[in-house]
Amino acid sequence: MYASNTGARQGLSRMSQDKGLLIVYTGSGKGKTTCALGTAFRAVGQGLRVLMVQFIKGSWHYGELDAAKMLGDDKMEILPMGRGFVKVGGAETNPEDVRMCEEAWTFALAQIQSQKYDLVVLDEINYVISYHMLDPGKVVAALTARPEHVHVICTGRNAHPALVEAADLVTEMREVKHPYTKGILAQRGIDY
Ligand code: ATP
Ligand code: MG
Numbered sequence: 001m002y003a004s005n006t007g008a009r010q011g012l013s014r015m016s017q018d019k020g021l022l023i024v025y026t027g028s029g030k031g032k033t034t035c036a037l038g039t040a041f042r043a044v045g046q047g048l049r050v051l052m053v054q055f056i057k058g059s060w061h062y063g064e065l066d067a068a069k070m071l072g073d074d075k076m077e078i079l080p081m082g083r084g085f086v087k088v089g090g091a092e093t094n095p096e097d098v099r100m101c102e103e104a105w106t107f108a109l110a111q112i113q114s115q116k117y118d119l120v121v122l123d124e125i126n127y128v129i130s131y132h133m134l135d136p137g138k139v140v141a142a143l144t145a146r147p148e149h150v151h152v153i154c155t156g157r158n159a160h161p162a163l164v165e166a167a168d169l170v171t172e173m174r175e176v177k178h179p180y181t182k183g184i185l186a187q188r189g190i191d192y
Helices: 032-045 063-071 095-114 125-130 136-144 161-166
Strands: 022-026 050-054 076-080 119-123 151-155 169-172
Touching: 022 032, 022 161, 032 050, 032 119, 032 151, 050 095, 063 076, 095 119, 095 136, 125 136, 125 151, 136 161
Parallel strands: 022 151, 022 169, 050 076, 050 119, 119 151
Antiparallel strands: none
């Protein structure tokens, strides 16, 4: 669990505009990637350019890939850059997965630094950091030094404490109920 900063927010509701935020959506409840997508949808409506880099490619064809195409590449791009691996407890980390993570990170950082985008989502980056496929110190240092106006959202379970510390906004999704526990499988349009 992470400490709340509600108290610190009081009196700070009108700070300067156009400050790029470092945002983290973590926790084991459902809603991290979809929260990032909701923010992306809002940002597109405000004329912001959005990129989502997916560090882990899912096994389904996700609806958001087609929805982003409907919006247009000049507004929102989603790039699946992982291999779709699921790490099973105890298994060795595959060097090929590490290489692909590094490649995705190098690419994503270059896009952040290019200032071509106003919002960059690093989907499931928390997951790959927690499995030691990316160095947290390196990621946090680079994100902290990013161009000032660029918003970055990092999603995934088990956000690293150093990233939580560096972030401006951290929300932890907590599972209250999930249909999976009743044996209800992933639903089209809701889960993928
Ligand atoms: P979503 O993409 O729906 O916002 P998420 O990003 O919070 O989910 P992930 O950890 O990325 O969650 O898991 C992706 C998939 O696992 C989704 O299909 C999601 O519905 C499912 N999922 C998420 N949380 C849970 C949970 N607590 N129990 C079972 N399945 C879950
Ligand atoms: Mg997710």
